[in-house]
Amino acid sequence: MSKIVEKEFFSKNVVKVVLEAPEIAKARKAGHFVIIRIGEKGERIPLTIADADEQKGTITLIVQKVGVTSAKLAALNVGDEVTDVVGPLGHATHIENFGTVLCAGGGVGIAPLYPIVKALKNAGNRVITVLAARSKDLIILEDEMRANSDEVIVMTDDGSYGKQGLVTAGMEEVINREKVHLSVVIGPAIMMKFAALTTKKYNIKTFASLNTIMVDGTGMCGACRITVGGKTKFVCVDGPEFDAHEVDFDLMLSRLGAYREQEVKAYEKYLKTAETVQ
Numbered sequence: 096m097s098k099i100v101e102k103e104f105f106s107k108n109v110v111k112v113v114l115e116a117p118e119i120a121k122a123r124k125a126g127h128f129v130i131i132r133i134g135e136k137g138e139r140i141p142l143t144i145a146d147a148d149e150q151k152g153t154i155t156l157i158v159q160k161v162g163v164t165s166a167k168l169a170a171l172n173v174g175d176e177v178t179d180v181v182g183p184l185g186h187a188t189h190i191e192n193f194g195t196v197l198c199a200g201g202g203v204g205i206a207p208l209y210p211i212v213k214a215l216k217n218a219g220n221r222v223i224t225v226l227a228a229r230s231k232d233l234i235i236l237e238d239e240m241r242a243n244s245d246e247v248i249v250m251t252d253d254g255s256y257g258k259q260g261l262v263t264a265g266m267e268e269v270i271n272r273e274k275v276h277l278s279v280v281i282g283p284a285i286m287m288k289f290a291a292l293t294t295k296k297y298n299i300k301t302f303a304s305l306n307t308i309m310v311d312g313t314g315m316c317g318a319c320r321i322t323v324g325g326k327t328k329f330v331c332v333d334g335p336e337f338d339a340h341e342v343d344f345d346l347m348l349s350r351l352g353a354y355r356e357q358e359v360k361a362y363e364k365y366l367k368t369a370e371t372v373q
Contacts, residue, residue, distance in 0.1 A: 097115050097177045098114070098176050099113070099172065100113050100115055100153060100173060101113035101153075101173060102172060102173050106233060108159055108161075109158070109203060109233070110157070110158055110168075110169045111156070112155070112156050112157075112169075112171070114154055114155075114180060115152060115153055116129075116154045116180050117153075119147070120149050120152050120154050121149050123144050123154065124188070125187060125190065125211045125214040126186065126207075126210070127143070127144050127182060127183035127184065127185055127187055128141050128182060128185050128335060129180050129181060129183065130180075131180050132164075132177075132179040133168055134167070135178065137164060137167070138163070139309075139312070141306075141309040141312065143335070144182070144210065145207060145209055145236075157206035157235065161362075163362055167365075184312050185332075186333075186336065188211050190211075190214045190215060190218050192219040192220055193277040194274075194276035194277070195220070195221040195274060195275050196221070196276065196277045196278070197225070197270070197277070197278040197294075198211065198212050198215070198224045198244075198278070198279045198280075199224075199227070199262050199266055199279070199290050200224070200226055200281050201227045201282025201287075202227075202233060202282055202283060204281040204282030204287075205226055205234070205236050205281075206235065207281050208304075209239055211304075212224055212240060213243045215279075216243045222243065222244045223245060223247075223248070223269050224240050224246070224247045225248045225250060225262055225269070226240060226248070226257075227249075227265065227282070227286070229251065230255045231255040234249060234251070237249065250262055250264060250265045262289075263289055263290060270293075275294075276300075278290075278299050278300070278301040279303075280294075280303050280304075281304045283306075284344055287303045287305075287339060287344065288344035290339070291339035294340075301338070301339040301340060302337065302338065303342060304334070304335045305334055305335050305337060305342070307319040307321060307330045307347065307350065308350065308351065308353070313331065319331050321347050321350075322342075323337050323338065323341045323342050323343070324338070
């Protein structure tokens with residue numbers, strides 16, 4: 096059991112949850128994730144650790160309500176407990192002084208990007224961060240990103256904040272004016288696909304942190320399998336970061352939608368039940 100010690104809604108469907116998890120906080124590095132479960136019969140979902148405080152023994156998760164488990168987590172309050180928190184899992188991000196690093200985050204993908212930006216900046220890199228979302232209210236962690244970046248560019252689809260356009264427009268703005276040595280992209284699969292296609296045009300090494308369906312987190316179930324460079328890989332044990340130019344994003348997108356109908360029905364059922372309880 097892990098107790099919730101802090102909770103804050105960034106928007107109607109995006110919430111920050113700070114959990115007591117001293118051992119995880121001590122061992123966690125940028126790029127690591129955890130798998131959580133709510134209730135003895137709950138499903139297990141992966142969430143990247145957005146931040147950690149070793150002194151307080153806490154980890155920070157930022158969650159978007161998209162299904163039953165994420166909605167259940169968002170409904171918990173300070174003092175409530177999460178049944179299981181397992182981690183840190185996956186491979187940590189490789190951090191060194193690369194030079195100029197272009198980091199691009201879309202939507203809640205900004206949350207897992209934050210510790211990477213922070214670590215890259217602390218390693219002496221020039222870090223330029225592009226934050227993108229559909230609208231202003233979906234841009235998160237902007238102040239934190241500005242505190243750990245040399246420059247932050249904000250893009251919104253509707254032009255309600257920053258510059259109007261997709262994340263790729265912001266990326267190309269940087270690429271066309273200066274030498275970029277490395278790029279890191281995190282966000283929806285379709286966003287990472289086009290971000291990778293953009294950097295590939297300019298021959299810029301790019302890593303993407305993938306958000307596939309995951310069950311056991313040990314590589315045994317195969318739910319998170321993807322194809323990278325023509326070979327099968329498992330996001331939970333081989334990732335979550337991969338060479339973005341080698342990832343078969345079309346296959347990944349197809350697999351992400353495999354249980355979409357069941358997920359929608361389960362979420363609708365949960366919402367009706369929640370309304371009845373209230």
